[in-house]
């Protein structure tokens with residue numbers, strides 16, 4: 313799991329710069345006061361060089377990142393944006409907030425967007441796809457990129473759970489047109505609340521950047537209060553304390569990813585002889601960020617038994633099965649915009665079947681031998 317496990321003096325030193333030297337929480341302006349300290353800007357630059365991404369924009373959350381990504385495109389009301397049935401409500405909420413129609417495609421055995429169902433969901437109104445790399449495993453990007461290019465559809469990668477992961481040697485979030493990241497408390501790196509948007513196209517970046525700041529173009533020819541603007545926007549600006557923490561956390565991302573991967577494979581090796589479970593499918597050439605190890609068991613009843621025994625040994629599970637109703641679109645009857653289509657729930661039966669048999673074991677940076685053997689013993693009891 314996450315960056316909160318590795319908080320130390322580095323975060324403190326970064327924040328001290330603000331509290332002692334710049335005394336400025338706003339990300340821009342106040343040049344005379346701030347002693348040259350621009351933490352959000354520095355975080356964006358460092359994020360860009362780590363991820364090899366040209367245009368990065370810090371925002372207030374992963375949800376805001378999705379909303380800003382959509383605002384950077386010239387979408388019209390009722391344009392359709394396709395996402396996947398297994399994600400967090402935030403992905404669909406951002407589409408609804410952008411005044412577009414959310415469309416949910418099924419997942420496949422990777423538990424991410426099924427390229428075959430994506431093809432079926434594309435129509436004349438489709439403008440964008442938000443693929444989600446759920447719980448640290450890349451989606452089938454080779455196929456999905458091809459489909460989007462062929463149909464001239466913008467591809468957004470919701471990388472809330474994939475920060476630090478790669479496929480074909482490219483960081484997740486930098487493969488499609490736009491990538492979004494979340495730095496909330498449960499994520500690989502955390503700024504408490506926070507997010508990043510990574511753009512390939514300069515015009516998308518400029519539009520998104522202005523939109524996240526009430527339309528401000530930050531025109532260097534004018535002071536901020538006389539700034540130019542071309543459209544309205546909103547306020548999703550990251551603040552300096554978030555930027556400062558982000559700089560310290562980013563330095564640890566490599567260590568976090570490597571430690572999680574090490575623990576993931578230790579656990580996987582320790583359970584591979586247990587009959588009745590298999591690992592979720594992982595696309596070829598993936599470098600997983602290993603947020604969680606998802607195993608597939610025979611049926612829902614066994615999945616629930618796994619949760620019970622994991623809880624007993626103080627391991628718990630992560631999202632599946634306990635927070636299933638927040639992460640499976642088939643359960644979102646409260647979202648009127650999603651449920652307009654007849655047959656909506658039936659159309660997601662394939663995903664429901666896959667998810668009902670899945671058990672997600674959280675991976676931490678720091679795991680003891682006892683925790684790892686606790687996982688093995690709990691699964692042995694559940695599958696007896």
Ligand SMILES: Cc1ncc(COP(=O)(O)O)c(C=O)c1O
Nearest residue numbers: 373374375400402472494495496
């Ligand atoms: C797939 C996905 N997208 C977006 C978000 C939203 O991120 P945040 O909590 O930073 O708003 C989350 C949050 O967990 C998520 O799981």
